[in-house]
Each structure stands twice: as structure tokens, then as C-alpha cells.
Amino acid sequence: MKIFVDTAKIEEIRKAKDWGLIDGVTTNPTLLSQSGKPWKEAALEILAEVPDLPVSLEVIDTTAQGMIKEARELSKLGKNVVIKIPFTTEGLKAVKVLSQEGIKTNVTLVFSSLQALVAGKLGATYVSPFLGRLDDIGHDGILLIEEIMRIYENFGIETEVIAASIRHVDHVRRCALIGVDIATIPFKVIEQMLKHPLTDIGLSKFIDDAKKAGIQIL
Numbered sequence: 001m002k003i004f005v006d007t008a009k010i011e012e013i014r015k016a017k018d019w020g021l022i023d024g025v026t027t028n029p030t031l032l033s034q035s036g037k038p039w040k041e042a043a044l045e046i047l048a049e050v051p052d053l054p055v056s057l058e059v060i061d062t063t064a065q066g067m068i069k070e071a072r073e074l075s076k077l078g079k080n081v082v083i084k085i086p087f088t089t090e091g092l093k094a095v096k097v098l099s100q101e102g103i104k105t106n107v108t109l110v111f112s113s114l115q116a117l118v119a120g121k122l123g124a125t126y127v128s129p130f131l132g133r134l135d136d137i138g139h140d141g142i143l144l145i146e147e148i149m150r151i152y153e154n155f156g157i158e159t160e161v162i163a164a165s166i167r168h169v170d171h172v173r174r175c176a177l178i179g180v181d182i183a184t185i186p187f188k189v190i191e192q193m194l195k196h197p198l199t200d201i202g203l204s205k206f207i208d209d210a211k212k213a214g215i216q217i218l
Contacts, residue, residue, distance in 0.1 A: 001176050004054075004162065004184035008035040010045050012187035017050060019194075024054040026106070026128075026164070026184040028084065040077075047078035056106045056126075058084035064093035075103050082125060084108045087115050092122055099123030106162065113147040120157035128184070131175075132165035141165070142174045149180065169193055 002023035005016045008031040016022045025046055035042040047055055055078070059070040071083040071094065082104040085091045095105050099122060106126040107119040111134060119127045129148060131141025148161055160181040166172060169192050175183045185193075
């Protein structure tokens with residue numbers, strides 16, 4: 001399973017990159033606004049930090065023509081730009097055109113397997129079902145991702161599934177168990193994935209016992 005980090009904070013991206021964990025970055029207007037920098041400056045910094053990894057940048061226009069225009073401009077910022085398009089009828093028109101032009105797209109705000117089917121048929125590079133937001137209203141977001149993966153397998157759709165809106169480490173575990181292509185994970189959840197209290201307890205004991213035995217670092 002590939003891991004994308006869901007953030008626009010360059011410090012978090014650098015840390016995750018240094019750990020060797022990330023395969024891409026996803027952002028949105030909310031995350032970019034939280035970076036503390038003008039959006040374009042923040043976006044260019046991210047693209048330069050991970051030049052060989054896909055970085056999703058989102059359009060904000062609501063018309064197909066406007067989304068296409070935005071996407072073309074955003075794609076000029078770097079060869080690793082992926083355009084996030086909301087799942088709307090206008091967004092779908094934009095996805096079809098952009099796919100034909102070879103511009104990579106990430107269809108976002110997906111909440112049903114039929115939405116994912118349509119996005120895949122139109123040539124989306126990625127589709128992002130929001131499992132956490134479904135959980136918030138009493139549904140099981142993981143089941144949605146399973147449905148999407150099965151449909152894509154049934155029809156040979158090459159669109160990659162990005163499990164989005166991940167809230168906690170158990171979401172990541174369940175995504176890995178079902179074999180989702182990608183999980184885009186908030187940095188704090190990535191940090192939590194690396195920790196376990198028994199690891200800390202075990203390491204502390206090993207160090208204490210080494211000192212008692214007179215073992216020294218060479």
C-alpha cells in the first residue's frame with residue numbers, strides 16, 4: 001500500500017520524507033490555508049521538496065470551463081502536479097477533457113461506489129473516497145472502499161483508489177488489510193503508526209540491562 005501524507009505543512013512533509021515513508025502528497029484549499037504562507041508559495045515549496053512524487057492540488061472553480069483553465073495553469077507548476085477535481089457534473093466534464101490531455105486527476109469528495117465507477121470510466125488517475133466522513137454519519141467507509149476496488153477489478157479500471165479522510169491508525173490498518181492502492185494520511189496519524197508503548201517499555205529495559213551488564217556503545 002502506498003502512503004501519501006495529507007498536509008500542506010512543509011515541515012511535516014520533510015519529516016515523513018526523511019523517514020522514507022511517503023509516496024505522494026495530497027493537499028486541499030483548507031490545508032494550504034493552514035500552511036501560514038500564500039497558497040502558491042506553499043504549493044511550489046511542496047512540489048520542489050518531493051519532485052518525483054505526485055502532489056495533489058485542488059481547483060476551486062465550480063464550472064467545467066473554469067476547472068479546466070485552473071488545471072492547465074496548476075499543471076505548469078511542476079511535472080508532479082495532480083489536479084484534484086470535486087465529484088460534480090461539471091467536475092466530471094473537466095475530468096474527461098483533462099484525461100484526454102494527459103493531465104493527471106484525482107476525483108475527490110467521493111462517497112459512493114457508483115460515483116467511483118463513473119470517475120474511473122472517465123479516466124481519472126485517482127479517486128478519493130472519504131471513509132472518515134462516512135464513519136461520522138454512521139456508515140462504514142471501509143466497506144465503500146471494498147466495493148470500489150471490486151468494481152474496478154470487475155471491469156479492469158486502472159484508476160487508483162486513495163483512501164481519504166483517515167481519522168486514526170485503525171483506518172490505516174483496515175485499508176492495508178483490504179489491499180487499497182493508497183492511503184492518504186494526516187501526519188499525526190503517520191506518527192502514531194510508528195509508536196507502541198510496549199516498544200518503548202522494551203527498549204527502556206534493554207538499555208537498563210545493558211548498563212547493568214557493563215555493555216558500552218562501541
